[in-house]
Amino acid sequence: MxxxxxxxxxxxxxxxxxxxxxxxxxxxxxxxxxxxxxxxxxxxxxxxxxxxxxxxxxxxxxxxxxxxxxxxxxxxxxxxxxxxxxxxxxxxxxxxxxxxxxxxxxxxxxxxxxxxxxxxxxxxxxxxxxxxxxxxxxxxxxxxxxxxxxxxHKEGAPDLYPAELREVIDALNDILFHEVNNGVYKAGFARSQEAYEQAYDTVFARLDDLEKRLEGRRYLFGSSITDSDVRLYVTLARFDIAYYPVFRTNRNRLIDFPNLWAYARDLYQTPGFGDTTDFEAIKKGYHLGDIASNPLRILPKGPDLSIWTSDHGRERLN
Missing domain, CATH: 3.40.30.10 (Glutaredoxin)
Structure with missing residues (x-):
């Protein structure tokens, strides 16, 4: 073996x-x-x-x-x-x-x-x-x-888990975990067509909902970043480079969602997010590791990562 x-x-x-x-x-x-x-x-x-x-x-x-x-x-x-x-x-x-x-x-x-x-x-x-x-x-x-x-915490650190929002943050985090964060893994690691399609449909139904939610607000709970934004970001950052091709969550790419894509770029350009996101490591881990079926160990050349630093225009929603 x-x-x-x-x-x-x-x-x-x-x-x-x-x-x-x-x-x-x-x-x-x-x-x-x-x-x-x-x-x-x-x-x-x-x-x-x-x-x-x-x-x-x-x-x-x-x-x-x-x-x-x-x-x-x-x-x-x-x-x-x-x-x-x-x-x-x-x-x-x-x-x-x-x-x-x-x-x-x-x-x-x-x-x-x-x-x-x-x-x-x-x-x-x-x-x-x-x-x-x-x-x-x-x-x-x-x-x-x-x-x-x-x-x-450093001076001026944001409150990512404000007491007055914890109940609703926890509720959304639970949804994000089951339907998005772990949802892509449920699709990728499914061992039956039925289980895969159920997970696939759940992931994209929730992404459609989040796309609408972010149309009129900069972050998931308004104008300030919260713990929920951190949790959604890590899945979005891996979506096109890993989950779309490897886990077969391929109805849409992240860049096909106008609001989610702009939101992800906004976070990527925020200190602590993009500077801790190692796309080369993510690509190697999913395509060369124990997840993908890639016996020849060919590493995809793309994508062009410069698009992550393009203007997102989300400041207008503050």
Whole structure:
């Protein structure tokens, strides 16, 4: 069995009835906070492990940058092309993470819990004082950075999770997760025609709805960026370069949605978004890794990325 085939089998195990993709649940979900049993926010104590291909990890990196937490939380970056042994820190000197000394992400999961049987996922937060994985809850991690870590935000940092909007943000985030963020994976990893078409239809029905929503407002909740915008952006940034060709979500490209495309460019040109978006890594991860069926390992040459810096005209909606 080839490396790619063996690695891909990790995902094919996550299949429910009718061939539908059912993503594994997170194992390490202790939140950050000051209450008993929570993870105390302490600068320098934690290391955030990520891979630029991964949308779940990317949104934590965006929030870290937007809020100015770069000095408080260190980052380890894995190669975007997953191996048979999992995410690999082959981009670093000697092929190991310079802080943890691990070559493959599953190593730190096994150190933490020798009985752990799931995929070792990114983002992963490691407590450097104990060398243990303490959080891989991608669904709530950005909210923790936005609230529990507020004492360490840079001066003038935006409030991405304002208290008065949290209920509606959470409600929209739940929709975005099931129908867009994870929706493209449900289409791409479906193991039946019926499951694929159901996921496909759900994705584009929601994108049509979001296209209308963004016609009269700059961001999802008006004139200010929120946590929901971060979550939608990471999927939009990967849509034409990865999901359209690899996951067969090919009814429309992102650039065929006038409002969504302008909105995505607006965010891309916002500090913390575009400067953390590595299109080359995204392309390699989806086309050369364990996701695409690409035995000859031919990497697409395009697309032209200069279009992401073209004028978006969204300022008029403020």
């Amino acid at each position: 080839t490396t790619v085939q063996n690695a891909a089998s990790e995902f094919t195990r996550e299949v429910g009835s009718g061939g539908a993709f059912v993503r594994q649940t997170n194992r390490f979900v202790t939140p950050f906070g000051t209450a008993d049993g929570e993870l105390p926010p302490e600068p320098g104590r934690y290391r955030l492990l990520w891979a630029p291909i991964c949308p779940w990890a990317h949104r934590a990196i965006i929030v870290r940058a937007v809020l100015g937490l770069e000095d408080a939380i260190s980052v380890g970056t894995a190669n975007p092309v997953r191996t048979e042994q999992g995410w690999e820190f082959s981009l670093d000197k000697d092929g190991v993470d310079p802080v943890l000394g691990i070559r493959f992400l599953p190593e730190i999961y096994k150190e933490t819990d020798p009985d752990y049987q799931g995929r070792a996922t990114v983002p992963t937060v490691v407590d450097l004082t104990t060398r243990k994985v303490v959080n891989n809850n991608y669904f709530r991690l950005t909210n923790d950075l936005e609230t529990a870590w507020s004492a360490f």
